[in-house]
Each structure stands twice: as structure tokens, then as C-alpha cells.
Amino acid sequence: MNNKGLAHIAIQAKDYPATIQFYIEVLGFKRGHHWSLPSFQIKEASMLISPDGRTCLEVFDDDAVIPAQGKKARTEEEVAYGAMLHLAFYVEDVDKAFQTALAHGAKPYVEAGNLTLGDPPLLIRNALVHSPNGEVIEFIQDVDFDIESYSSMQ
Numbered sequence: 001m002n003n004k005g006l007a008h009i010a011i012q013a014k015d016y017p018a019t020i021q022f023y024i025e026v027l028g029f030k031r032g033h034h035w036s037l038p039s040f041q042i043k044e045a046s047m048l049i050s051p052d053g054r055t056c057l058e059v060f061d062d063d064a065v066i067p068a069q070g071k072k073a074r075t076e077e078e079v080a081y082g083a084m085l086h087l088a089f090y091v092e093d094v095d096k097a098f099q100t101a102l103a104h105g106a107k108p109y110v111e112a113g114n115l116t117l118g119d120p121p122l123l124i125r126n127a128l129v130h131s132p133n134g135e136v137i138e139f140i141q142d143v144d145f146d147i148e149s150y151s152s153m154q
């Protein structure tokens with residue numbers, strides 16, 4: 001197979017500096033390459049590099065004219081189905097990540113808690129917030145979703 005994994009997810013920021021700051025201060029990203037591209041009306045864009053050093057989040061300013069799925073939702077009722085649902089980040093401590101996000105302007109969505117999923121049951125701990133930019137972000141403690149490796153441990 002030629003697929004080497006997820007490269008990046010792209011978002012458009014309502015408040016570009018605040019969005020960059022949120023991902024750096026709350027989730028430990030570092031700002032990598034950044035650019036402008038007048039042909040797409042991109043004044044500012046950055047590739048934020050996650051702590052794993054491989055996965056990135058590409059952030060565009062609000063005026064950028066870039067290919068996107070759906071249209072910008074003006075209200076929560078206008079959220080486009082089929083579009084990205086949320087970003088999920090593995091964290092060491094879900095409660096700490098949730099509180100840190102709230103302290104940096106995120107709004108609570110689902111408080112930190114434990115869930116049991118599927119059969120065989122898989123215990124996960126997670127929490128969700130709305131970032132200051134509006135993305136739904138899930139914090140999840142490291143879990144192995146590979147049913148084959150999980151089943152063999154039973």
C-alpha cells in the first residue's frame with residue numbers, strides 16, 4: 001500500500017492569531033512553515049506541527065478562498081453534514097487538557113468521562129470542547145482501536 005498516514009487537516013480561522021495561539025498553547029503544536037498566496041486571497045496560512053512531529057494542522061485566515069467541503073455555517077443549525085465532524089487528539093491527561101482548553105477560551109461540550117464502546121468492550125476516556133475558532137476538539141487518552149490486537153489480549 002502506498003498510503004503512509006494522515007498528513008494534515010486544514011481549517012479556516014475566524015481569528016487567525018488567536019487560533020494559532022490556541023493550538024500552540026493548549027495542544028503543544030509548533031508553528032512550522034507559514035506563507036501567503038495572493039492567487040487564493042490567502043493573507044496568512046501556517047502549518048502547525050503536532051507533538052508527534054508528523055501530523056499537521058493547516059490554518060488559513062478567514063478571507064482565504066480555498067477549496068472546502070460545504071459552506072461556512074452561520075449557526076450551529078447550519079452545520080454541513082458530510083463535513084469534518086471533529087478533531088481528536090491523544091493526550092496524557094484528559095481532565096488536564098479539558099481544563100487547559102477552557103482556560104484558553106474553549107467552551108465545554110462534553111465533560112471528561114469514561115465510555116465503554118462496542119463488543120468486546122473497549123474503555124476510553126475522553127472530553128470534547130468547542131475551540132475559540134469553533135472546531136469541535138476531542139481529547140482522548142491513548143487507546144488501541146485495532147480490534148485484532150485488542151481481542152488477542154483478552
